[in-house]
Amino acid sequence: MSAPNPGLIFDTFMMYQRTAALKAGIELELFTEIARGSHTAEAIAKGVGASERGTRILCDFLTIMGFLSKSGDEYSNGLEASLFLDKNAHAYFGSVARFLLDPRLIAPFADLTQVVRDGRTTLPEEGTVSNDNPIWVEFAEAMAPMQFMASQEIAGILGGEGEQTVLDIAAGHGLFGIAMAQRNPRARVTALDWADVLEVATGNAKKMGVADRHTALAGDAFTLEYGGPYDVVLVTNFFHHFDIPACEGLIRKIHASLKPGGTCATLDFVPNDDRVSPPASASFAMVMLGTTASGDAYTLKQYDAMFSKAGFASSVAHTLEKSPGTLIVSTKA
Amino acid sequence: MSAPNPGLIFDTFMMYQRTAALKAGIELELFTEIARGSHTAEAIAKGVGASERGTRILCDFLTIMGFLSKSGDEYSNGLEASLFLDKNAHAYFGSVARFLLDPRLIAPFADLTQVVRDGRTTLPEEGTVSNDNPIWVEFAEAMAPMQFMASQEIAGILGGEGEQTVLDIAAGHGLFGIAMAQRNPRARVTALDWADVLEVATGNAKKMGVADRHTALAGDAFTLEYGGPYDVVLVTNFFHHFDIPACEGLIRKIHASLKPGGTCATLDFVPNDDRVSPPASASFAMVMLGTTASGDAYTLKQYDAMFSKAGFASSVAHTLEKSPGTLIVSTKA
Numbered sequence: 101m102s103a104p105n106p107g108l109i110f111d112t113f114m115m116y117q118r119t120a121a122l123k124a125g126i127e128l129e130l131f132t133e134i135a136r137g138s139h140t141a142e143a144i145a146k147g148v149g150a151s152e153r154g155t156r157i158l159c160d161f162l163t164i165m166g167f168l169s170k171s172g173d174e175y176s177n178g179l180e181a182s183l184f185l186d187k188n189a190h191a192y193f194g195s196v197a198r199f200l201l202d203p204r205l206i207a208p209f210a211d212l213t214q215v216v217r218d219g220r221t222t223l224p225e226e227g228t229v230s231n232d233n234p235i236w237v238e239f240a241e242a243m244a245p246m247q248f249m250a251s252q253e254i255a256g257i258l259g260g261e262g263e264q265t266v267l268d269i270a271a272g273h274g275l276f277g278i279a280m281a282q283r284n285p286r287a288r289v290t291a292l293d294w295a296d297v298l299e300v301a302t303g304n305a306k307k308m309g310v311a312d313r314h315t316a317l318a319g320d321a322f323t324l325e326y327g328g329p330y331d332v333v334l335v336t337n338f339f340h341h342f343d344i345p346a347c348e349g350l351i352r353k354i355h356a357s358l359k360p361g362g363t364c365a366t367l368d369f370v371p372n373d374d375r376v377s378p379p380a381s382a383s384f385a386m387v388m389l390g391t392t393a394s395g396d397a398y399t400l401k402q403y404d405a406m407f408s409k410a411g412f413a414s415s416v417a418h419t420l421e422k423s424p425g426t427l428i429v430s431t432k433a
Numbered sequence: 434m435s436a437p438n439p440g441l442i443f444d445t446f447m448m449y450q451r452t453a454a455l456k457a458g459i460e461l462e463l464f465t466e467i468a469r470g471s472h473t474a475e476a477i478a479k480g481v482g483a484s485e486r487g488t489r490i491l492c493d494f495l496t497i498m499g500f501l502s503k504s505g506d507e508y509s510n511g512l513e514a515s516l517f518l519d520k521n522a523h524a525y526f527g528s529v530a531r532f533l534l535d536p537r538l539i540a541p542f543a544d545l546t547q548v549v550r551d552g553r554t555t556l557p558e559e560g561t562v563s564n565d566n567p568i569w570v571e572f573a574e575a576m577a578p579m580q581f582m583a584s585q586e587i588a589g590i591l592g593g594e595g596e597q598t599v600l601d602i603a604a605g606h607g608l609f610g611i612a613m614a615q616r617n618p619r620a621r622v623t624a625l626d627w628a629d630v631l632e633v634a635t636g637n638a639k640k641m642g643v644a645d646r647h648t649a650l651a652g653d654a655f656t657l658e659y660g661g662p663y664d665v666v667l668v669t670n671f672f673h674h675f676d677i678p679a680c681e682g683l684i685r686k687i688h689a690s691l692k693p694g695g696t697c698a699t700l701d702f703v704p705n706d707d708r709v710s711p712p713a714s715a716s717f718a719m720v721m722l723g724t725t726a727s728g729d730a731y732t733l734k735q736y737d738a739m740f741s742k743a744g745f746a747s748s749v750a751h752t753l754e755k756s757p758g759t760l761i762v763s764t765k766a
Contacts, residue, residue: 106517106526106579108499110713110757112455113533117542117719119449122442124545151552157722157729158549163709164716166441170709184439193439200446203543209450210536212457216491219484246439376496376503380443383497386450389490396490424443 121161123201126194130158131167131177131185139174192245199242204228204235208390220393227392229341232294236272240293240300244273247336250367250423255279257418257427258332258365262286267330267357269321270338274301274314276367277334281310292317292324322350326357333358336367337425340384343394344406351410358432364412369397370426380424403428454494456534459527463491464500464510464518472507525578532575537561537568541723553726560725562674565627569605573626573633577606580669583700583756588612590751590760591665591698595619600663600690602654603671607634607647609700610667614643625650625657655683659690666691669700670758673717676727677739684743691765697745702730703759713757736761 125131133147141156148155163170167181177186184193199205208215208222221227228235254276264287268277271291278301281287289310291301295318305314317324321338333354339347354364369384376382381397388395398406404415413433417426458464466480474489481488496503500514510519517526532538541548541555554560561568587609597620601610604624611634614620622643624634628651638647650657654671666687672680687697702717709715714730721728731739737748746766750759 106513106524107713108513109455109517109526110529110579112451112498113530114452114716114720115448116452116539117545117716117723118445119447120542120545120723121719122445124549127546128549150550153552153727153729154549154722157718158545160708160715161719164712165445170707180439180441184442191439193442196443197446206449209453212450212453212491213460216457216461216487217483219486246443374503375493379497380440382493383447383450385490386454386494387447389487390450390453394486396486 117161118165119201121158121165122167123197124158125162125167126185126197128158129187130155130162131181132187134168134175134177135182135186135188139176141173141175144175195242195244196246197242199235199239202235202238205391212390215390221389221391223391225393227395229392229395232296234296236294236297237300240272240274240297244275244304247273247275247423250420250425251275251279253420253422254336254365254367254427255283258363258429260284260287260331264288264332265328265330266290267292267326267328267333268301269333269335269354271301271334272297272336274298274304276336277301278305278308278310278314280332280334281305281313282308288313288315290315290317290327290330292319292321292326294318294320322346322353326353328357329359329362330357331359331362333362333364334367335364338368339366339403340368340388340397341392341395343396344398344402346394347398348406348409351406351412355410355412355432360432362432364407364430364432366403366428366430367420367423367425368403368428369424370400370403370417370428371397373399373401375399378424381426400426400428403430450494451498452534454491454498455500456530457491458495458500459518459530461491462520463488463495464514465520467501467508467510468515468519468521472509474506474508477508528575528577529579530575532568532572535568535571538724545723548723554722554724556724558726560728562725562728565629567629569627569630570633573605573607573630577608577637580606580608580756583753583758584608584612586753586755587669587698587700587760588616591696591762593617593620593664597621597665598661598663599623600625600659600661600666601634602666602668602687604634604667605630605669607631607637609669610634611638611641611643611647613665613667614638614646615641621646621648623648623650623660623663625652625654625659627651627653655679655686659686661690662692662695663690664692664695666695666697667700668697671701672699672736673701673721673730674725674728676729677731677735679727680731681739681742684739684745688743688745688765693765695765697740697763697765699736699761699763700753700756700758701736701761702757703733703736703750703761704730706732706734708732711757714759733759733761736763 145155277289298316371382385397478488610622702714704715718730745763
């Protein structure tokens with residue numbers, strides 16, 4: 101076809117089927133079955149308990165998408181599928197789909213037109229950040245594989261030796277605080293989240309051998325007394341859910357809970373000033389439009405202004421290798 | 434990030450948002466408003482009657498996707514958006530979204546896992562091809578812009594001079610038969626479809642100046658008497674809804690309705706024998722898995738076998754320039 105043609109438009113109309121196909125492949129454990137040695141549509145279908153017609157068409161589609169390769173009638177896992185989609189692989193990533201594609205999170209995108217009209221999620225109240233939303237238990241359970249590497253990287257950047265007190269706000273799975281405790285044997289971590297979410301973090305702290313230096317603090321980050329003072333406050337993937345005045349209020353609370361010279365470490369999706377690059381960070385604003393009343397992806401300039409206003413001396417950004425996020429380290433004078 | 438990384442997996446999880454964003458942009462007539470001269474999020478929001486937060490985030494997202502460009506705070510339509518997404522553009526393509534993204538068609542993809550297990554659509558009965566499904570009125574009204582160029586191209590390939598009788602099976606919008614009538618002033622077209630769909634085809638025949646040589650034949654292509662004999666039978670985007678035995682039955686009926694030397698012209702998504710290329714044709718099997726009980730995208734080899742079995746002498750394939758489809762011309766001995 102000669103350019104220009106409506107190819108990108110047509111492809112985009114059909115992209116939702118790619119999300120659906122990858123989700124189905126994971127739910128059926130199709131990649132796991134292939135890793136186990138089934139290669140024809142017939143054998144894979146039998147192994148996963150699905151129809152041959154459905155399995156053949158799904159495998160062909162996953163081949164077109166780049167997750168499988170096909171030779172004759174036989175399918176094999178591509179590199180990413182082997183590493184991240186086979187349930188028995190060390191870095192299995194399938195549980196992430198459970199959270200990211202939770203029907204509650206996806207629902208507003210079925211009528212994004214209405215969301216854009218209203219300027220807020222079609223979910224009730226504050227959307228996903230409403231009090232005690234059970235989706236965060238799902239998050240804590242499902243998202244750990246995606247953030248394990250980043251938690252190690254961040255603990256390395258923040259460092260710290262000797263006595264160190266860490267407050268992990270909206271801890272979720274708890275990995276970011278746990279990584280601090282693992283790296284520094286004298287670090288003590290207080291994990292703050294809703295009570296039912298904290299059960300996940302506490303479980304992870306036990307599994308990862310730092311339960312004796314890991315304390316749960318249940319409640320609402322906006323109203324709870326933090327205790328302290330702390331050397332480090334971690335705020336990972338949290339600010340984006342709220343508008344700037346709410347973030348500023350939270351930052352003032354954090355500032356008050358830190359020792360002089362203490363640091364607030366923010367992990368978040370931080371687009372450039374143009375707000376359309378880099379793609380992974382800039383796209384995240386759409387997730388916040390769909391699922392919250394007033395969240396956003398804030399630029400470094402915006403974070404810097406918020407932290408300055410609350411009395412922080414300086415904010416330094418670190419691009420991460422293991423995550424599309426940016427780490428912003430803000431120091432209290 | 435160093436390879437391999439789960440980037441493609443993460444991107445695929447989020448692709449459904451791209452479909453949603455393009456649909457919202459079309460429904461809000463955002464591209465039309467930009468073409469009218471609004472360029473900031475504030476002005477566009479005001480023009481389309483939407484929130485500024487929603488409009489800004491949607492415009493940024495559409496920029497990341499390649500449909501808009503951004504300079505400072507100002508958005509402009511990219512080339513494809515100007516040509517195909519501005520409602521006042523000659524080749525406006527937005528109505529296509531209405532059919533392709535009809536909630537009835539999309540519903541099965543919300544649980545594709547179940548579809549793959551069952552080997553058939555989760556829609557009742559035969560899915561979209563159940564008798565008199567109102568979705569085909571939507572199809573006939575919405576899809577014409579996408580197939581206008583292909584209809585001209587196909588009429589050119591099929592040619593014909595002098596008296597020519599044409600049967601247009603599952604005519605839908607009727608464009609394929611109408612193009613034959615426009616090209617040959619002595620061609621007479623019989624358009625077959627459900628009665629309510631035929632109203633759309635008849636309307637188009639009127640608009641396009643061939644109403645006097647365009648007859649409606651209402652009913653089910655599998656059971657209706659075709660009349661004839663015909664010089665040409667058109668079967669455009671129809672076989673893919675059915676399994677091979679059903680297609681073979683239909684082809685026998687077509688064979689019987691043709692004059693000796695007459696041709697059946699099939700337009701369809703025809704993948705290569707590997708069934709994973711070219712992407713646009715091969716991907717279409719997934720649409721059939723999601724929305725029908727037993728449809729598929731058939732290869733040229735499969736079509737050739739079906740037409741031979743019904744007594745056709747030869748089948749010749751033509752790759753189209755204006756459509757991802759393939760035209761197969763089968764000649765009765």
